[in-house]
Amino acid sequence: MADITITEKEQLVHGEDHGHDHGHGHDEHHGDKYQSSFIDRYLFSLDHKTISKQFLITGMFWAIIGAGMSVIFRLQLGFPDADISWLQPLLGGWIDIDPSTGAGKLSPDFYYALVTMHGTIIVFFVLTAGLSGTFSNLLIPLQIGARDMASPLLNMLSYWFFFLSGAILLFSLFLNTGPFSGGWTGYPPLSALPQASDGSKGGMTLWLISLVFFVVSVLLGGINYITTVLNMRTKGMTMFRMPLTIWAFLVTAILGLLSFPVIASGFFMVLFDRALGTSFFLDEIYIAGEALTERVGGNAILFQHLFWFLGHPEVYIIILPAMGIVSEVLAVHARKPIFGYKAMVFSILAIGVLSFLVWAHHMYMTGLNPFISNIFVLFTLIIAVPSAVKVFNWIATIWGGNFRYNSASLFSIGFVSLFISGGLTGLFLGNSIIDIQQHDTYFVVAHFHVVMGVSAMFGMFAGIYHWFPRMFGRFMNETLGQIHFWGTMIGAYAIFGPMHYQGMAGVPRRYYSFDTFQAFDQFDAMNQFITVAAIIVFFLQLLFVINFFYSIYRGKVQTEMNPWGATTLEWTAPIKAGHGNWEGDIPHVHRWPYDLNRYPDREFILQTEPLAEGEVDGGSSH
Amino acid sequence: MSTLTDVKLKRIHPKKFALWMAIVSMIMFFSAFTSAYIVRKSAGNWLSFPLPVEFYISTITILLSSLCFYISKKAYLEANIKLFKILFYSGFGLGLLFVLLQYLGWQSLHRIDISISTNQSSSFFYLITYAHILHVIGGIAALLVTLIGIIRKRFDYPSDKRTLKLELTYTYWHFVDLLWVYLLVFLIIQQ
Ligand code: HEM
Ligand SMILES: [Cu+2]
Numbered sequence: 055m056a057d058i059t060i061t062e063k064e065q066l067v068h069g070e071d072h073g074h075d076h077g078h079g080h081d082e083h084h085g086d087k088y089q090s091s092f093i094d095r096y097l098f099s100l101d102h103k104t105i106s107k108q109f110l111i112t113g114m115f116w117a118i119i120g121a122g123m124s125v126i127f128r129l130q131l132g133f134p135d136a137d138i139s140w141l142q143p144l145l146g147g148w149i150d151i152d153p154s155t156g157a158g159k160l161s162p163d164f165y166y167a168l169v170t171m172h173g174t175i176i177v178f179f180v181l182t183a184g185l186s187g188t189f190s191n192l193l194i195p196l197q198i199g200a201r202d203m204a205s206p207l208l209n210m211l212s213y214w215f216f217f218l219s220g221a222i223l224l225f226s227l228f229l230n231t232g233p234f235s236g237g238w239t240g241y242p243p244l245s246a247l248p249q250a251s252d253g254s255k256g257g258m259t260l261w262l263i264s265l266v267f268f269v270v271s272v273l274l275g276g277i278n279y280i281t282t283v284l285n286m287r288t289k290g291m292t293m294f295r296m297p298l299t300i301w302a303f304l305v306t307a308i309l310g311l312l313s314f315p316v317i318a319s320g321f322f323m324v325l326f327d328r329a330l331g332t333s334f335f336l337d338e339i340y341i342a343g344e345a346l347t348e349r350v351g352g353n354a355i356l357f358q359h360l361f362w363f364l365g366h367p368e369v370y371i372i373i374l375p376a377m378g379i380v381s382e383v384l385a386v387h388a389r390k391p392i393f394g395y396k397a398m399v400f401s402i403l404a405i406g407v408l409s410f411l412v413w414a415h416h417m418y419m420t421g422l423n424p425f426i427s428n429i430f431v432l433f434t435l436i437i438a439v440p441s442a443v444k445v446f447n448w449i450a451t452i453w454g455g456n457f458r459y460n461s462a463s464l465f466s467i468g469f470v471s472l473f474i475s476g477g478l479t480g481l482f483l484g485n486s487i488i489d490i491q492q493h494d495t496y497f498v499v500a501h502f503h504v505v506m507g508v509s510a511m512f513g514m515f516a517g518i519y520h521w522f523p524r525m526f527g528r529f530m531n532e533t534l535g536q537i538h539f540w541g542t543m544i545g546a547y548a549i550f551g552p553m554h555y556q557g558m559a560g561v562p563r564r565y566y567s568f569d570t571f572q573a574f575d576q577f578d579a580m581n582q583f584i585t586v587a588a589i590i591v592f593f594l595q596l597l598f599v600i601n602f603f604y605s606i607y608r609g610k611v612q613t614e615m616n617p618w619g620a621t622t623l624e625w626t627a628p629i630k631a632g633h634g635n636w637e638g639d640i641p642h643v644h645r646w647p648y649d650l651n652r653y654p655d656r657e658f659i660l661q662t663e664p665l666a667e668g669e670v671d672g673g674s675s676h
Numbered sequence: 677m678s679t680l681t682d683v684k685l686k687r688i689h690p691k692k693f694a695l696w697m698a699i700v701s702m703i704m705f706f707s708a709f710t711s712a713y714i715v716r717k718s719a720g721n722w723l724s725f726p727l728p729v730e731f732y733i734s735t736i737t738i739l740l741s742s743l744c745f746y747i748s749k750k751a752y753l754e755a756n757i758k759l760f761k762i763l764f765y766s767g768f769g770l771g772l773l774f775v776l777l778q779y780l781g782w783q784s785l786h787r788i789d790i791s792i793s794t795n796q797s798s799s800f801f802y803l804i805t806y807a808h809i810l811h812v813i814g815g816i817a818a819l820l821v822t823l824i825g826i827i828r829k830r831f832d833y834p835s836d837k838r839t840l841k842l843e844l845t846y847t848y849w850h851f852v853d854l855l856w857v858y859l860l861v862f863l864i865i866q867q
């Protein structure tokens with residue numbers, strides 16, 4: 055231990071040296087022959103650590119936009135009669151002004167556009183690129199002991215394709231006819247026929263182009279992550295000595311590699327239908343009472359198959375990184391090895407395989423053959439088994455541990471709670487008979503927000519609070535972090551809990567207004583409550599954003615190389631590591647990543663510490 | 677492109693491995709088209725039309741181009757640079773010929789009034805052949821880079837770095853070649 059402390063100090067001094075005078079061509083980090091100018095270092099950086107920050111900050115930008123949109127459409131749902139003409143400076147023509155009273159109302163077209171953009175942005179930009187882009191980039195090289203990704207260039211391109219994809223979608227918000235408004239799933243005919251609605255015009259074209267670029271970004275990133283994990287691990291880092299984060303990122307990348315090309319095919323076909331006159335997804339269409347006799351012979355359900363063949367793996371692409379992060383954070387802060395390491399690995403793999411066999415559970419109501427439905431019910435319910443194994447193992451990890459309550463570990467516990475709640479409602483939906491009642495209601499909205507939306511955000515928050523020192527050499531403010539946690543935790547249940555009731559009562563999702571349904575008048579107060587909760591939670595997230603940026607510059611400075619007493623390699627690199635991560639040789643690995651409190655006198659043992667005479671690797675017995 | 681590593685490389689070069697991953701994703705891309713094709717065809721109202729002869733000739737050209745590249749790599753490794761260059765140029769020419777023949781094939785189809793919106797069968801036919809040609813053009817771009825390298829005399833003696841570049845480019849080309857053969861057989865069987 056003693057010699058490690060010395061190098062720590064040395065490297066700290068080193069790190070500080072470089073911290074202050076960046077931007078000059080001559081002070082290059084060791085092992086870094088690329089980053090000489092500001093542009094190379096911060097914009098077109100090839101360093102995985104910088105690219106990770108780019109993904110994170112772009113993801114946060116989109117999270118604020120996406121969440122802000124939900125606040126606006128929640129205003130319509132909670133207070134449909136309120137005058138929102140004060141939003142006109144922001145939304146312009148999207149507010150319909152009643153000429154007689156001067157009162158403003160959200161236009162229905164824009165309501166649909168907002169819901170669509172909210173879904174697209176959060177699912178793809180925030181929870182796919184923002185989550186897996188950030189943490190795969192940050193942790194894969196650092197935790198497996200590599201100087202960078204297999205191809206730093208492709209890695210950089212992956213970010214810039216993501217950026218481009220976002221820029222295109224952002225641009226579509228400013229079109230005269232508005233952005234796409236047919237739902238984040240982009241079902242035809244709304245997506246395939248420009249004349250179907252305003253949002254189906256230029257907005258949809260840009261949506262498709264944006265998402266095709268997004269697919270390219272995911273593929274470039276994923277190819278790199280898989281290649282790096284499988285080929286560039288340091289000496290001694292066997293597969294079963296990899297932290298669970300790495301297992302999760304690996305399987306996530308494999309899922310992306312296999313599923314995103316399929317939706318790209320679907321997008322191509324939609325583009326053909328829009329531009330080249332094919333009718334892959336069109337048949338018997340009437341618009342304003344007129345039949346489109348030229349456009350026949352296609353099948354809109356075919357698109358749903360292509361979409362959900364990506365769509366379901368996609369939800370696991372979102373949740374697996376969060377699961378990996380939570381496993382790691384819980385173990386470190388419970389000061390205990392993760393319970394059932396190998397069971398965790400195998401359940402990640404099982405979830406990965408099964409996630410390709412359940413897509414039609416989103417399509418029980420499309421007239422699917424009931425026999426086929428039954429098969430999908432079976433596989434869908436089987437997924438609950440590996441999921442339950444993971445939940446059990448997390449709880450067992452926390453149980454009886456010397457638990458350190460801080461923002462990172464609280465968000466991890468919150469994740470487990472939300473994942474259980476949302477998983478339970480999944481079991482209802484997974485049953486094709488019960489789904490007849492629940493499909494396309496707020497029950498589904500509640501289900502996927504709890505199990506995926508909020509859970510994955512919690513995993514992301516846990517990761518940010520935990521690895522913030524690794525990224526910026528400082529800590530985030532703990533008090534603000536805990537306020538953020540408790541407010542968001544209570545707020546999330548306040549928002550999505552009531553939606554389960556609404557859904558069971560049959561309130562359909564994606565409706566602009568329920569004025570004509572007297573049965574739903576009973577939910578007026580509930581809708582107001584949800585909206586108020588959503589507004590409060592939204593502002594709480596701004597608190598997080600403030601904490602984040604404030605802490606980058608003013609947060610408590612990290613003085614120890616391994617502040618959490620963790621065992622993994624990312625904490626053996628200097629605090630301000632340059633491109634290439636380690637100054638000397640890459641560390642070698644001698645043991646599994648969870649030797650926490652293994653011996654009474656050793657609270658943690660770094661993976662780099664050789665096994666003592668006769669000592670068995672802790673991983674071999676788990 | 678740089679590979680920042682001082683770990684001893686394992687069996688397969690990371691870049692080659694990455695290329696294989698990319699190929700897996702392209703296989704998924706095309707299997708989505710062909711499965712959609714099968715699903716749609718089983719629903720009936722499916723017009724059969726003969727494939728124009730150009731597509732058969734183009735198949736032969738692309739197979740020949742692959743063969744040229746295959747032998748050219750061997751020549752390169754044996755430092756037979758002259759043979760390497762001749763074969764590379766021939767392979768490249770045959771590749772361009774393939775694109776031309778595909779284009780002529782579409783023209784012949786148009787002459788017998790089979791356009792992209794005639795029937796679902798022709799829509800799928802154009803969809804698949806267009807998507808394939810895009811991948812071929814990607815391969816031609818990679819070959820162009822090699823061509824420029826050859827003109828600049830970068831390939832005048834065998835080196836590990838150049839061998840890797842050749843292998844990456846050729847592997848991709850062989851893939852789009854085999855992919856075409858698969859698609860052609862598929863289109864014939866599933867007429
Ligand atoms: C026990 C596990 C789960 C089961 C049985 C399950 C089942 C289902 C079913 C049957 C639906 C379709 C409901 C409908 O549209 O009528 C659904 C929707 C959804 N689920 Fe799950 N689910 C589970 C876990 C998850 C997880 C872990 C995630 C994400 C991480 C997730 C994300 C989603 C999303 C995003 C939707 C809705 C998409 C949409 O229509 O916009 N689910 N779930
Ligand atoms: Cu699903």
